[in-house]
Amino acid sequence: MASGTLVDDTYVNDAVLEHVSEIVANRGNKTLGSKEKPYEENNDKYHKPLVILDGFPRNQTQASLLSKWPLNTRPSLAIHIDVPDDICITKLLGRRKCSLCGGSFNINGVDSNGFFMPAILPGKCQVECDWNVDWKKRDDDTAKTIRKRMGVYHEQTEPVLNYWREKDSLLRFVPYNGVKDMDLLENLLSKCINDGEQK
Secondary structure (H helix, E strand, O other): OOOOOOOOHHHHHHHHHHHHHHHHHHHOOEOOOOOEOOOOHHHHHHOOOOOOOOOOOOOHHHHHHHOOOOHHHOOOOEEEEOOOHHHHHHHHHOEEEEOOOOOEEEOOOEEEOOEEEOOEOOOOOOOOOOOOOOEEOOOOOOHHHHHHHHHHHHHHHHHHHHHHHHOOOEEEEOOOOHHHHHHHHHHHHHHHHHHHHHO
């Protein structure tokens, strides 16, 4: 992981599918509303439990494997959180975790091209930590490794967006204010889910 390499696609697919299948098996007989009905393949959007897959599928091989999943386990929507490379790199290089209080912070702020993401620093802390001593950086948060990850993303993951576009199931979201825009994303997702139920 520190080198920026990823796990084998088949292994990742099998692990994710197994987990999703367990969720569907345990909750798949519930509707998103108040009534309980058995799952119906020709009307699956009403009966599938809500599951979020973070970072899967990452490439076209994984997308191909996903397309062969049982119908009641396949995602119905993909979210593309679209942030320019330079902003991603700046924020990733600023990640820190305090070894004393366990808090997660970010020492780098961004104010560029409409993006405003201030540094995330502690307010009043129960312990007096010294960020030069106690704040630790992830071993893989180096400029070289991050740029390698970004290169892999553009080469392998970006083309997967077409898989969702062709299914008319891609939602693009630009978080101009970083984590402060997560409420906007949540509202947008809720609307998409509700609209899907009514179709």
